[in-house]
Amino acid sequence: MEYAIEMRRELHKIPEPGFKEFKTQAFILNQIRSYPENRVSYDTFETGVFVRVKGLTGNRTIGYRADIDGLPIEEATGLPFCSEHPGFMHACGHDIHASIALGLLRRIVELPVMDDVVFLFQPAEEGPGGAEPMIKSPLFEKYRPSEMYGLHVAPEYPVGTIASRPGVLFASAREVHITIYGQSGHAAFPHLTIDTVVAQAALIMQLQTIVSRSINPMNCSVITIGKVEAGIRENVIAGRALLDGTMRALNGTDMEKLEQRVREIVRGIEASFGVKIDLQFGNRYYEVVNDQNVVNKFSSFVKMNATYIECDAAMTGEDFGFMLKEVPGMMFWLGVNNATSGLHQPTLNPDEEAIPFVINLLDHYFREYV
Numbered sequence: 497m498e499y500a501i502e503m504r505r506e507l508h509k510i511p512e513p514g515f516k517e518f519k520t521q522a523f524i525l526n527q528i529r530s531y532p533e534n535r536v537s538y539d540t541f542e543t544g545v546f547v548r549v550k551g552l553t554g555n556r557t558i559g560y561r562a563d564i565d566g567l568p569i570e571e572a573t574g575l576p577f578c579s580e581h582p583g584f585m586h587a588c589g590h591d592i593h594a595s596i597a598l599g600l601l602r603r604i605v606e607l608p609v610m611d612d613v614v615f616l617f618q619p620a621e622e623g624p625g626g627a628e629p630m631i632k633s634p635l636f637e638k639y640r641p642s643e644m645y646g647l648h649v650a651p652e653y654p655v656g657t658i659a660s661r662p663g664v665l666f667a668s669a670r671e672v673h674i675t676i677y678g679q680s681g682h683a684a685f686p687h688l689t690i691d692t693v694v695a696q697a698a699l700i701m702q703l704q705t706i707v708s709r710s711i712n713p714m715n716c717s718v719i720t721i722g723k724v725e726a727g728i729r730e731n732v733i734a735g736r737a738l739l740d741g742t743m744r745a746l747n748g749t750d751m752e753k754l755e756q757r758v759r760e761i762v763r764g765i766e767a768s769f770g771v772k773i774d775l776q777f778g779n780r781y782y783e784v785v786n787d788q789n790v791v792n793k794f795s796s797f798v799k800m801n802a803t804y805i806e807c808d809a810a811m812t813g814e815d816f817g818f819m820l821k822e823v824p825g826m827m828f829w830l831g832v833n834n835a836t837s838g839l840h841q842p843t844l845n846p847d848e849e850a851i852p853f854v855i856n857l858l859d860h861y862f863r864e865y866v
Protein backbone atom coordinates (compact mmCIF):
# COMPACT_ATOMS: atom_id res chain seq x y z
CA MET A 497 0.00 0.00 0.00
CA GLU A 498 2.99 2.22 0.51
CA TYR A 499 3.19 2.08 -3.28
CA ALA A 500 -0.01 4.13 -3.74
CA ILE A 501 1.06 6.75 -1.18
CA GLU A 502 4.44 6.98 -2.89
CA MET A 503 2.61 7.47 -6.22
CA ARG A 504 0.46 10.19 -4.68
CA ARG A 505 3.50 12.12 -3.47
CA GLU A 506 5.15 11.92 -6.88
CA LEU A 507 1.96 13.06 -8.63
CA HIS A 508 1.48 15.84 -6.09
CA LYS A 509 4.82 17.34 -7.18
CA ILE A 510 3.78 17.68 -10.83
CA PRO A 511 0.33 19.33 -11.09
CA GLU A 512 -0.47 20.34 -14.68
CA PRO A 513 -3.28 22.20 -16.47
CA GLY A 514 -6.06 20.43 -18.38
CA PHE A 515 -4.87 18.74 -21.61
CA LYS A 516 -1.27 19.59 -20.68
CA GLU A 517 -0.82 16.70 -18.22
CA PHE A 518 2.27 15.49 -20.11
CA LYS A 519 4.43 14.54 -17.12
CA THR A 520 1.44 13.05 -15.33
CA GLN A 521 0.57 10.91 -18.34
CA ALA A 522 4.21 9.79 -18.72
CA PHE A 523 4.29 8.89 -15.02
CA ILE A 524 1.08 6.82 -15.31
CA LEU A 525 2.33 5.08 -18.48
CA ASN A 526 5.60 4.25 -16.76
CA GLN A 527 3.67 2.33 -14.09
CA ILE A 528 1.37 0.60 -16.59
CA ARG A 529 4.26 -0.51 -18.81
CA SER A 530 5.87 -2.35 -15.90
CA TYR A 531 3.01 -4.91 -15.92
CA PRO A 532 2.92 -8.05 -18.11
CA GLU A 533 1.31 -7.50 -21.52
CA ASN A 534 -0.92 -10.54 -21.14
CA ARG A 535 -2.51 -8.93 -18.06
CA VAL A 536 -2.68 -5.26 -18.99
CA SER A 537 -3.38 -3.39 -22.23
CA TYR A 538 -3.66 0.36 -22.69
CA ASP A 539 -4.17 3.23 -25.13
CA THR A 540 -3.55 6.93 -24.73
CA PHE A 541 -6.14 9.57 -25.55
CA GLU A 542 -4.84 13.17 -25.58
CA THR A 543 -3.13 13.38 -22.17
CA GLY A 544 -5.35 10.65 -20.72
CA VAL A 545 -4.95 6.88 -20.61
CA PHE A 546 -7.36 3.95 -21.03
CA VAL A 547 -6.17 0.75 -19.29
CA ARG A 548 -7.73 -2.72 -19.24
CA VAL A 549 -6.74 -5.30 -16.63
CA LYS A 550 -7.86 -8.77 -17.68
CA GLY A 551 -10.14 -10.65 -15.31
CA LEU A 552 -10.39 -14.40 -14.75
CA THR A 553 -13.61 -14.77 -16.76
CA GLY A 554 -13.81 -11.44 -18.53
CA ASN A 555 -17.59 -11.81 -18.61
CA ARG A 556 -18.12 -8.19 -17.70
CA THR A 557 -16.12 -4.98 -17.60
CA ILE A 558 -16.16 -2.72 -14.57
CA GLY A 559 -14.96 0.89 -15.00
CA TYR A 560 -13.08 3.16 -12.63
CA ARG A 561 -12.39 6.77 -13.61
CA ALA A 562 -9.77 9.10 -12.08
CA ASP A 563 -9.21 12.71 -13.12
CA ILE A 564 -5.57 13.86 -13.28
CA ASP A 565 -5.33 17.66 -13.81
CA GLY A 566 -4.20 20.31 -11.34
CA LEU A 567 -5.27 23.93 -10.68
CA PRO A 568 -3.55 27.31 -11.15
CA ILE A 569 -3.19 27.86 -7.39
CA GLU A 570 0.10 28.53 -5.55
CA GLU A 571 0.53 25.77 -2.97
CA ALA A 572 0.81 26.81 0.69
CA THR A 573 0.83 23.43 2.47
CA GLY A 574 4.54 23.40 3.32
CA LEU A 575 4.57 19.65 2.55
CA PRO A 576 8.01 18.11 1.84
CA PHE A 577 6.58 16.80 -1.46
CA CYS A 578 4.83 20.05 -2.42
CA SER A 579 4.30 21.19 -6.01
CA GLU A 580 7.41 21.69 -8.12
CA HIS A 581 5.37 23.68 -10.66
CA PRO A 582 5.17 27.32 -9.51
CA GLY A 583 1.61 28.60 -9.48
CA PHE A 584 0.11 25.11 -9.85
CA MET A 585 -1.22 22.73 -7.27
CA HIS A 586 -3.31 19.60 -6.81
CA ALA A 587 -5.85 21.63 -4.85
CA CYS A 588 -8.80 19.42 -5.76
CA GLY A 589 -7.26 16.07 -4.80
CA HIS A 590 -6.76 14.67 -8.30
CA ASP A 591 -3.34 13.36 -7.19
CA ILE A 592 -5.25 11.28 -4.61
CA HIS A 593 -7.81 10.15 -7.22
CA ALA A 594 -5.07 9.05 -9.65
CA SER A 595 -2.96 7.29 -7.02
CA ILE A 596 -6.01 5.35 -5.81
CA ALA A 597 -6.52 4.19 -9.40
CA LEU A 598 -2.83 3.21 -9.70
CA GLY A 599 -2.91 1.35 -6.38
CA LEU A 600 -6.13 -0.50 -7.21
CA LEU A 601 -4.85 -1.30 -10.68
CA ARG A 602 -1.67 -2.82 -9.26
CA ARG A 603 -3.64 -4.86 -6.71
CA ILE A 604 -5.88 -6.25 -9.44
CA VAL A 605 -2.93 -7.03 -11.72
CA GLU A 606 -1.30 -9.01 -8.91
CA LEU A 607 -4.49 -10.74 -7.83
CA PRO A 608 -7.01 -10.86 -10.69
CA VAL A 609 -10.73 -10.44 -10.09
CA MET A 610 -13.42 -12.23 -12.13
CA ASP A 611 -14.33 -9.28 -14.34
CA ASP A 612 -12.11 -7.16 -16.54
CA VAL A 613 -11.51 -3.78 -14.92
CA VAL A 614 -10.87 -0.70 -17.05
CA PHE A 615 -9.27 2.43 -15.65
CA LEU A 616 -9.84 5.81 -17.27
CA PHE A 617 -7.19 8.38 -16.33
CA GLN A 618 -9.01 11.48 -17.51
CA PRO A 619 -7.52 14.90 -18.29
CA ALA A 620 -8.98 18.39 -17.84
CA GLU A 621 -11.78 17.84 -15.33
CA GLU A 622 -11.38 21.39 -14.02
CA GLY A 623 -11.89 22.63 -17.56
CA PRO A 624 -12.42 22.61 -20.44
CA GLY A 625 -13.51 19.00 -19.82
CA GLY A 626 -11.82 15.73 -20.80
CA ALA A 627 -14.64 13.28 -20.10
CA GLU A 628 -16.81 14.16 -23.09
CA PRO A 629 -14.06 13.85 -25.75
CA MET A 630 -12.84 10.68 -24.05
CA ILE A 631 -16.25 8.98 -24.32
CA LYS A 632 -16.78 10.28 -27.86
CA SER A 633 -13.48 8.75 -28.98
CA PRO A 634 -13.67 5.33 -30.69
CA LEU A 635 -11.38 4.08 -27.91
CA PHE A 636 -14.26 4.32 -25.49
CA GLU A 637 -16.04 1.55 -27.42
CA LYS A 638 -12.94 -0.63 -27.11
CA TYR A 639 -12.88 -0.14 -23.34
CA ARG A 640 -16.59 0.42 -22.68
CA PRO A 641 -17.50 -0.77 -19.16
CA SER A 642 -20.95 -2.03 -18.19
CA GLU A 643 -20.81 -0.16 -14.87
CA MET A 644 -18.63 2.77 -13.74
CA TYR A 645 -17.35 4.23 -10.50
CA GLY A 646 -15.61 7.49 -9.65
CA LEU A 647 -14.83 9.30 -6.42
CA HIS A 648 -13.97 12.75 -5.14
CA VAL A 649 -12.08 13.65 -1.99
CA ALA A 650 -14.22 15.31 0.70
CA PRO A 651 -12.21 17.26 3.31
CA GLU A 652 -15.24 17.60 5.57
CA TYR A 653 -15.59 13.88 6.29
CA PRO A 654 -13.18 11.73 8.34
CA VAL A 655 -11.17 8.92 6.77
CA GLY A 656 -13.30 5.78 6.67
CA THR A 657 -16.40 7.65 5.47
CA ILE A 658 -18.08 7.34 2.09
CA ALA A 659 -20.93 9.72 1.20
CA SER A 660 -23.21 9.62 -1.82
CA ARG A 661 -26.82 9.51 -2.91
CA PRO A 662 -28.98 8.10 -5.70
CA GLY A 663 -29.92 10.59 -8.43
CA VAL A 664 -28.25 13.99 -8.75
CA LEU A 665 -25.05 14.18 -6.68
CA PHE A 666 -23.33 17.15 -8.39
CA ALA A 667 -24.69 20.14 -10.27
CA SER A 668 -24.55 20.98 -13.92
CA ALA A 669 -21.72 23.51 -14.47
CA ARG A 670 -20.95 25.96 -17.24
CA GLU A 671 -18.13 28.48 -17.50
CA VAL A 672 -18.82 32.10 -18.50
CA HIS A 673 -16.11 34.26 -20.11
CA ILE A 674 -16.82 37.97 -20.59
CA THR A 675 -14.67 40.65 -22.23
CA ILE A 676 -15.85 44.26 -21.98
CA TYR A 677 -14.53 46.75 -24.55
CA GLY A 678 -14.70 50.54 -23.99
CA GLN A 679 -12.44 53.52 -24.55
CA SER A 680 -9.41 54.15 -22.33
CA GLY A 681 -8.22 57.62 -21.37
CA HIS A 682 -7.18 60.05 -18.63
CA ALA A 683 -8.69 59.44 -15.15
CA ALA A 684 -9.53 63.15 -14.91
CA PHE A 685 -11.68 63.16 -18.09
CA PRO A 686 -14.11 60.25 -17.73
CA HIS A 687 -16.63 61.97 -20.02
CA LEU A 688 -14.17 61.48 -22.91
CA THR A 689 -13.83 57.73 -22.29
CA ILE A 690 -15.97 54.60 -21.93
CA ASP A 691 -14.95 53.19 -18.57
CA THR A 692 -15.05 49.38 -18.57
CA VAL A 693 -14.35 49.14 -14.81
CA VAL A 694 -17.63 50.84 -13.90
CA ALA A 695 -19.50 48.65 -16.41
CA GLN A 696 -17.71 45.60 -15.02
CA ALA A 697 -18.69 46.45 -11.43
CA ALA A 698 -22.34 46.97 -12.42
CA LEU A 699 -22.31 43.73 -14.38
CA ILE A 700 -20.96 41.73 -11.44
CA MET A 701 -23.70 43.07 -9.17
CA GLN A 702 -26.45 42.50 -11.72
CA LEU A 703 -25.32 38.94 -12.39
CA GLN A 704 -25.71 38.26 -8.69
CA THR A 705 -29.43 39.10 -8.90
CA ILE A 706 -30.11 36.21 -11.31
CA VAL A 707 -30.12 33.48 -8.69
CA SER A 708 -32.24 35.47 -6.23
CA ARG A 709 -34.70 37.01 -8.75
CA SER A 710 -34.95 34.68 -11.74
CA ILE A 711 -34.67 31.15 -10.34
CA ASN A 712 -37.38 29.48 -8.30
CA PRO A 713 -36.22 29.92 -4.69
CA MET A 714 -37.10 26.26 -4.01
CA ASN A 715 -34.32 25.25 -6.43
CA CYS A 716 -30.55 25.58 -6.01
CA SER A 717 -28.29 27.48 -8.37
CA VAL A 718 -25.07 29.50 -8.18
CA ILE A 719 -23.29 32.15 -10.22
CA THR A 720 -19.72 32.83 -9.12
CA ILE A 721 -17.38 35.31 -10.74
CA GLY A 722 -13.98 33.92 -9.78
CA LYS A 723 -11.69 36.12 -11.84
CA VAL A 724 -11.79 39.87 -12.48
CA GLU A 725 -9.20 41.78 -14.49
CA ALA A 726 -8.97 45.37 -15.72
CA GLY A 727 -6.74 48.38 -15.92
CA ILE A 728 -3.06 49.22 -15.83
CA ARG A 729 -2.74 51.97 -13.17
CA GLU A 730 -4.73 54.30 -10.93
CA ASN A 731 -4.98 57.28 -13.26
CA VAL A 732 -5.76 55.51 -16.53
CA ILE A 733 -9.34 54.57 -17.31
CA ALA A 734 -9.40 50.94 -18.44
CA GLY A 735 -10.47 50.33 -22.02
CA ARG A 736 -10.87 46.58 -21.52
CA ALA A 737 -12.06 44.44 -18.64
CA LEU A 738 -12.46 40.70 -18.16
CA LEU A 739 -14.68 38.51 -16.03
CA ASP A 740 -14.50 34.74 -15.72
CA GLY A 741 -17.13 32.84 -13.81
CA THR A 742 -19.15 29.70 -13.54
CA MET A 743 -22.87 28.92 -13.37
CA ARG A 744 -24.32 25.96 -11.49
CA ALA A 745 -27.82 24.44 -11.47
CA LEU A 746 -29.35 21.14 -10.47
CA ASN A 747 -31.45 20.78 -13.63
CA GLY A 748 -31.26 21.67 -17.32
CA THR A 749 -34.16 24.14 -17.24
CA ASP A 750 -32.51 26.26 -14.55
CA MET A 751 -29.16 26.11 -16.38
CA GLU A 752 -30.88 27.42 -19.55
CA LYS A 753 -32.52 30.17 -17.51
CA LEU A 754 -29.15 31.20 -16.03
CA GLU A 755 -27.67 31.38 -19.52
CA GLN A 756 -30.62 33.39 -20.90
CA ARG A 757 -30.49 35.92 -18.03
CA VAL A 758 -26.70 36.35 -18.35
CA ARG A 759 -27.22 37.15 -22.06
CA GLU A 760 -29.99 39.65 -21.28
CA ILE A 761 -28.05 41.42 -18.51
CA VAL A 762 -24.95 41.65 -20.71
CA ARG A 763 -27.01 43.31 -23.48
CA GLY A 764 -28.46 45.69 -20.88
CA ILE A 765 -24.98 46.69 -19.65
CA GLU A 766 -23.96 47.37 -23.27
CA ALA A 767 -26.94 49.67 -23.68
CA SER A 768 -26.55 51.52 -20.41
CA PHE A 769 -22.75 51.99 -20.41
CA GLY A 770 -22.00 52.18 -24.13
CA VAL A 771 -19.52 49.31 -23.93
CA LYS A 772 -19.27 46.32 -26.31
CA ILE A 773 -19.24 42.91 -24.68
CA ASP A 774 -18.01 39.58 -25.97
CA LEU A 775 -19.79 36.78 -24.09
CA GLN A 776 -18.64 33.17 -24.33
CA PHE A 777 -20.04 30.15 -22.54
CA GLY A 778 -17.91 27.05 -21.95
CA ASN A 779 -18.93 23.47 -22.44
CA ARG A 780 -21.88 22.55 -20.24
CA TYR A 781 -21.06 19.76 -17.78
CA TYR A 782 -24.09 17.57 -17.16
CA GLU A 783 -25.30 16.90 -13.65
CA VAL A 784 -23.64 13.86 -12.07
CA VAL A 785 -26.59 11.46 -11.83
CA ASN A 786 -25.99 8.30 -9.81
CA ASP A 787 -27.80 5.11 -10.80
CA GLN A 788 -30.23 3.99 -8.10
CA ASN A 789 -29.39 0.26 -8.36
CA VAL A 790 -25.65 0.84 -8.33
CA VAL A 791 -25.93 3.13 -5.29
CA ASN A 792 -28.09 0.55 -3.48
CA LYS A 793 -25.57 -2.19 -4.17
CA PHE A 794 -22.48 -0.14 -3.26
CA SER A 795 -23.97 1.57 -0.19
CA SER A 796 -25.15 -1.80 1.24
CA PHE A 797 -21.62 -3.08 0.82
CA VAL A 798 -20.03 0.03 2.38
CA LYS A 799 -22.38 -0.11 5.38
CA MET A 800 -20.97 -3.58 6.21
CA ASN A 801 -17.38 -2.37 6.05
CA ALA A 802 -17.16 1.38 6.77
CA THR A 803 -19.29 4.45 7.41
CA TYR A 804 -21.81 5.38 4.74
CA ILE A 805 -23.60 8.74 4.75
CA GLU A 806 -26.45 9.57 2.40
CA CYS A 807 -25.53 13.19 1.64
CA ASP A 808 -27.29 16.09 -0.09
CA ALA A 809 -26.48 17.07 -3.67
CA ALA A 810 -23.59 19.55 -3.98
CA MET A 811 -23.11 22.50 -6.34
CA THR A 812 -19.70 21.22 -7.45
CA GLY A 813 -19.50 20.31 -11.13
CA GLU A 814 -17.87 17.16 -12.51
CA ASP A 815 -17.58 16.03 -16.09
CA PHE A 816 -17.89 12.44 -14.87
CA GLY A 817 -21.57 13.30 -15.47
CA PHE A 818 -20.93 12.74 -19.21
CA MET A 819 -19.72 9.21 -18.48
CA LEU A 820 -22.69 8.45 -16.22
CA LYS A 821 -25.01 9.47 -19.07
CA GLU A 822 -23.42 6.68 -21.16
CA VAL A 823 -22.91 3.99 -18.55
CA PRO A 824 -24.81 3.32 -15.30
CA GLY A 825 -22.66 3.94 -12.27
CA MET A 826 -21.98 6.32 -9.45
CA MET A 827 -19.67 8.87 -7.93
CA PHE A 828 -19.07 9.15 -4.21
CA TRP A 829 -17.31 11.43 -1.76
CA LEU A 830 -14.30 9.97 0.02
CA GLY A 831 -13.57 11.40 3.48
CA VAL A 832 -10.02 12.77 3.71
CA ASN A 833 -10.24 14.48 7.09
CA ASN A 834 -9.01 18.02 6.38
CA ALA A 835 -11.79 20.08 7.90
CA THR A 836 -9.70 23.25 8.18
CA SER A 837 -9.06 23.44 4.44
CA GLY A 838 -11.56 23.09 1.65
CA LEU A 839 -11.30 22.13 -2.00
CA HIS A 840 -9.57 24.73 -4.22
CA GLN A 841 -7.69 26.16 -1.22
CA PRO A 842 -3.86 26.48 -1.25
CA THR A 843 -3.61 24.65 2.09
CA LEU A 844 -5.59 21.55 1.08
CA ASN A 845 -3.81 18.59 2.66
CA PRO A 846 -5.89 15.39 2.44
CA ASP A 847 -5.10 12.61 4.90
CA GLU A 848 -3.26 9.94 2.88
CA GLU A 849 -4.75 7.18 5.05
CA ALA A 850 -7.83 7.55 2.86
CA ILE A 851 -5.84 6.02 -0.03
CA PRO A 852 -5.24 2.51 1.41
CA PHE A 853 -8.70 2.60 3.00
CA VAL A 854 -10.52 3.03 -0.30
CA ILE A 855 -8.21 0.77 -2.31
CA ASN A 856 -8.98 -2.06 0.13
CA LEU A 857 -12.67 -1.22 0.04
CA LEU A 858 -12.93 -1.12 -3.77
CA ASP A 859 -10.74 -4.18 -4.19
CA HIS A 860 -13.00 -6.14 -1.84
CA TYR A 861 -16.10 -4.79 -3.62
CA PHE A 862 -14.85 -5.50 -7.15
CA ARG A 863 -13.72 -8.96 -6.04
CA GLU A 864 -16.88 -10.11 -4.26
CA TYR A 865 -19.85 -7.82 -4.67
CA VAL A 866 -19.96 -5.76 -7.81
Ligand SMILES: CC(=O)N[C@@H](CCC[C@H](N)C(=O)O)C(=O)O
Nearest residue numbers: 622623669670671742812813814
Ligand atom coordinates in the same frame (compact mmCIF):
# COMPACT_ATOMS: atom_id res chain seq x y z
C1 LIG B 1 -15.09 18.91 -8.21
C2 LIG B 1 -14.82 20.27 -8.73
O1 LIG B 1 -14.37 21.13 -7.99
N1 LIG B 1 -15.07 20.48 -10.02
C3 LIG B 1 -14.98 21.75 -10.65
C4 LIG B 1 -15.39 21.64 -12.09
C5 LIG B 1 -15.29 22.95 -12.84
C6 LIG B 1 -15.85 22.92 -14.22
C7 LIG B 1 -15.70 24.21 -14.98
N2 LIG B 1 -14.37 24.69 -15.08
C8 LIG B 1 -16.55 25.33 -14.36
O2 LIG B 1 -16.02 26.14 -13.60
O3 LIG B 1 -17.73 25.38 -14.66
C9 LIG B 1 -15.88 22.76 -9.92
O4 LIG B 1 -15.53 23.94 -9.93
O5 LIG B 1 -16.90 22.38 -9.35
